[in-house]
Amino acid sequence: MESTTAPVKPQFSEAAKAEIARLLTHYPDDRKKSALLPLLHIAQAEFGGWVSPKVQDLVAETLGLKPIEVYEVSSFYTMFNLKPVGKHVLEICRTGPCMLRGSDELTANLERITGAKVGETSPDGMFTLKEVECLAACGTAPIVQVREKYYEQLDSPEAVDAMLNELRNMVHRPLLPWEQTGLQHTQQ
Numbered sequence: 111m112e113s114t115t116a117p118v119k120p121q122f123s124e125a126a127k128a129e130i131a132r133l134l135t136h137y138p139d140d141r142k143k144s145a146l147l148p149l150l151h152i153a154q155a156e157f158g159g160w161v162s163p164k165v166q167d168l169v170a171e172t173l174g175l176k177p178i179e180v181y182e183v184s185s186f187y188t189m190f191n192l193k194p195v196g197k198h199v200l201e202i203c204r205t206g207p208c209m210l211r212g213s214d215e216l217t218a219n220l221e222r223i224t225g226a227k228v229g230e231t232s233p234d235g236m237f238t239l240k241e242v243e244c245l246a247a248c249g250t251a252p253i254v255q256v257r258e259k260y261y262e263q264l265d266s267p268e269a270v271d272a273m274l275n276e277l278r279n280m281v282h283r284p285l286l287p288w289e290q291t292g293l294q295h296t297q298q
């Protein structure tokens with residue numbers, strides 16, 4: 111039977127609205143469009159770690175943009191997820207130095223252990239695997255970024271297990287951008 115309930119339009123929380131208002135004070139009135147990237151980060155944190163077309167439409171409406179202007183940006187940057195993700199998004203660096211230090215093997219191990227291929231979410235909804243380019247921590251390659259945390263020197267099965275166990279046991283609430291305090295580094 112066809113549902114007669116209208117789809118719910120997403121809305122920013124009051125905390126997010128206040129942050130957006132504060133953020134927009136940093137931009138001239140005719141340059142609000144430049145706040146698009148931080149707004150997409152806020153939207154992604156607010157709406158479960160990904161930005162659906164409706165959420166992107168909300169961002170467009172908030173900034174007075176055409177939806178296509180938001181879609182063009184969100185689909186360009188790998189940090190924005192365009193489909194639902196698991197509890198933890200594992201961003202695996204695949205650029206030269208990490209590759210030379212075993213990122214291919216790391217990816218294969220993560221796929222085997224989680225049951226998800228790159229670009230997919232594990233059947234238990236715990237992990238989404240993504241490949242990304244250099245994360246600027248080449249000296250401690252190979253590395254995986256999970257939100258604000260870098261897991262480094264993941265060059266042994268034990269190191270991979272330690273990371274996954276820590277993530278499985280983590281009581282996690284996505285931090286909104288203004289709650290984040292910067293990157294943390296963990297060498298396994």
Ligand code: FES
Pocket residue numbers: 203204205206207208209243244245246247248249251253
């Ligand atoms: S190549 Fe992986 S952090 Fe630079």
